[in-house]
Amino acid sequence: MTIQSCSSPSSSASLSTSESKEMKKEASPWLIVGLGNPGKKYAATRHNVGFEMVDTIAEAEGISMTTVSFKSLFGKGFIGDVPVILAKPQTYMNSSGESVGAIVSYYKIPLKQVLEIFDDLDLPFAKLRLLPKGGHGGHNGVKSVINHFKGNSGFPRLRIGIGRPPGKMDPVAFVLRTFTKHEREELNFTLQDGLEAVRILLLEGFDKSATFVNSAKKIEQTVEELLA
Numbered sequence: 001m002t003i004q005s006c007s008s009p010s011s012s013a014s015l016s017t018s019e020s021k022e023m024k025k026e027a028s029p030w031l032i033v034g035l036g037n038p039g040k041k042y043a044a045t046r047h048n049v050g051f052e053m054v055d056t057i058a059e060a061e062g063i064s065m066t067t068v069s070f071k072s073l074f075g076k077g078f079i080g081d082v083p084v085i086l087a088k089p090q091t092y093m094n095s096s097g098e099s100v101g102a103i104v105s106y107y108k109i110p111l112k113q114v115l116e117i118f119d120d121l122d123l124p125f126a127k128l129r130l131l132p133k134g135g136h137g138g139h140n141g142v143k144s145v146i147n148h149f150k151g152n153s154g155f156p157r158l159r160i161g162i163g164r165p166p167g168k169m170d171p172v173a174f175v176l177r178t179f180t181k182h183e184r185e186e187l188n189f190t191l192q193d194g195l196e197a198v199r200i201l202l203l204e205g206f207d208k209s210a211t212f213v214n215s216a217k218k219i220e221q222t223v224e225e226l227l228a
Helices: 017-027 046-061 093-107 140-148 171-175 181-204 206-227
Strands: 030-034 067-069 072-079 082-089 114-120 128-131 157-161
Touching: 030 046, 030 093, 046 072, 046 082, 046 114, 046 157, 046 171, 046 181, 072 093, 072 181, 082 093, 082 181, 093 114, 093 140, 114 140, 114 181, 128 181, 128 206, 157 181, 181 206
Parallel strands: 030 082, 030 114, 114 157
Antiparallel strands: 067 072, 072 082, 128 157
């Protein structure tokens, strides 16, 4: 793993029109952040589905995530013709805002172009929900990000349902559990749906992406009702 510093693109008096457009695009990329905890101990746990979603995007779009920058595993590339930054904060969940805040500040990214992806205990397992803004809902990673944005929570978020803990199990212990074989198979389909939702978000807009996510949920519910 190499540690690289990020620098601003150099200017030139003889930029072509296409190069000028490229620099304008790079001036305001989308930031896609998956929340989770670093290290093998936490890999593939429920609390790390945000990391898994970013890994899915990176693999599908050919974006390398080997750079360490802004206290995160960090990659730059494109989805279609839209410039994107992918990040997986390595600060541990409760301090995610240290990384996210630094990236947003450096690249001057508007909050409407900062997509947070994280696990949600209050959503049924493997369900997705895309929202334009909102509170932290008790999620410490999101809470940290909002704190670093000085209380501003006006950024979109893709929530990935991990379900509720069984019986009287401590939620803290539950989110650090891995998935069963059946759950893993179901989650893999969800990650592909999330990838498509992100592509639609960046290329066609929030409303179309939210419609895709909500329609997928309705179709799943209809099938479940028919099979019940």
